[in-house]
Amino acid sequence: MPSISTTPQRARGGSPSKRQRAYDYLRARIEGGEFEPEARLLPGEIALELGFSIVPVREAIQRLTAEGIVTLEHNVGARLAAFDSRAYREGMESLAMLDGLAASLAAAHIDETGLAHARSINDELTALLESFDSKQYSALNAKFHETINTFCPNQRVLDLARTEWARFANLRDARHLICVSRAQESVREHTHILELIIAGADAAEIEHASRQHVLATLRWNAPSLS
Template sequence: MAVTKAAPSKTQLVYDHIIERVVSGDYASGQPLHIGRLAEVTRVSLIPVREALRRLESDGVVIVEHHRGARVADLDSAAYHDVMQTQAVLEALAVSLAAPHMTAEDLAEARELNAQMDAAHAADDPHSYHEASLLFHGLLQSRCPNAYLRESLDRGQLRVAAARAAVVGYSTEIARRLSEEHLLLLDRIESGASAEEIEQLMRAHREGTLARHDTGQGLGSEGYAPPPSGS
C-alpha cells in the first residue's frame, strides 16, 4: 500500500539538494558550499541552509569550520574502505533481523529496484543506478526492529555516497554479479531461510564489494562503471 508523505521541510529540501549533488558527483570531495548560494538556488532563507549543513556534518558528509565555511567532506578510498567494512557487519545484522518482518510487497519492490539498477546500468545512467542501489539496501534494512542500527546504517550510506565521486566504478561483469547476489538474497528471504544464513549472505555481498575495491576492480555506493559501447 502506498504511503502519502508530508511535504518536506525547508531544511529537508536543502539537505536533499546537497545529497543529490554529492551522489551525482556535481559536488566533489572538498568542494566549498556557499551558504548564500545554496539559499538562492533552493529559494529558502539562510536558517534552513545552516540547519541542513549541521545535519550533513553530523552524517559525516559535510565539514563546517569557523571562519572558513562549509565544504564536502574529504572522503577518499581509505575512508570508503573503513565505511564499507563497518557497513558489511552492521547491514548483515540488520537484514537478518529484518527478514522475518518483510512482506511479499517488500520483496516485490526490492526485485523491481534491482531491475531498475540493471536498466540504469544498461542505459549508462550512473545517477539512477546509485539511487536504485541506495533504495534497494534501504528497503531491506527498513524492517529491522532495531532503530539505532537503522540510523547508523543510514549515516554510513551517506558517507559511501560522499566518497563515490573520488573512486573508480565497477565493470559490467561485477555489476551483473551484484544483481545476481541481490536476487539470491531475496529468494532466500522469501523461502524463510534462517537469520544466520541471511546474515552470512548479506555480509558476503558487502565484503565482496570491499574485496573488489581492495584489488582495484572498482567501487561505488554499490559499484558502477559504464557498460561497454555497443552492449
C-alpha cells in the same frame, strides 16, 4: 562534541522542523549523486531553494559535518568530504556490518509490496547493465538496499546504516571503482538475498549474505585502493 540525534525533530503539529527538512533535502541530493565530488555547499543558495532562512540550513550542514559527510574548510566553507582509499575501506567495512544487521532484522517484517519493489529495482539494475551508467547504478543500488532496510524495526540500527550509505554515496568518487563485471555479480547477489528472505531463511544466514555482498565490492576494488 555534543551528540547529534538522527531522530527527526518535529515542530508543533507533528511536522518535521525546518532543520530536519533542510537535512533531509541535502541528504537526498547527496545520496542521489547530484553533487560533484568535493562540491561546495552554499547555505545562502540552499536556503533560497528551500524558501528558508539560512539558520536551519547551517544547522543541517553542521549535522552532516558531524556525520563525516561534509567537511568545513577555512576560507572555503562547507564541501562534501573528499574521497580517499582509507575512508572508502573503513566505510565499506562499517556499511557491511550495519547493512547486514539491518537486512536480517528487516527480513521478518518486510511485506509483499516491499519485496515486489525491491525486485523491481533489481530488474532496473539488470537492465542498466546493457548500457552501464555508474552514477545511475549507484543510486539504484542504494535504493534497493534502502527498500529492504526500511522495514528494520530497530530504528537505531536503521539510522546508522542510512548514515553509512549517505557517507558512501559521497565517497563515490568511488563511482570510478564500479564496473560492469562487479555490477553483474552484485545483481545476482541481490537476487540471492531476496530469495533467502522469501524462503524465510534464518536471520544469521541473511545477515551473512548481506554482509558478504558489501564486502565483495570492497575485495573487488582492493587492488585499486593500495
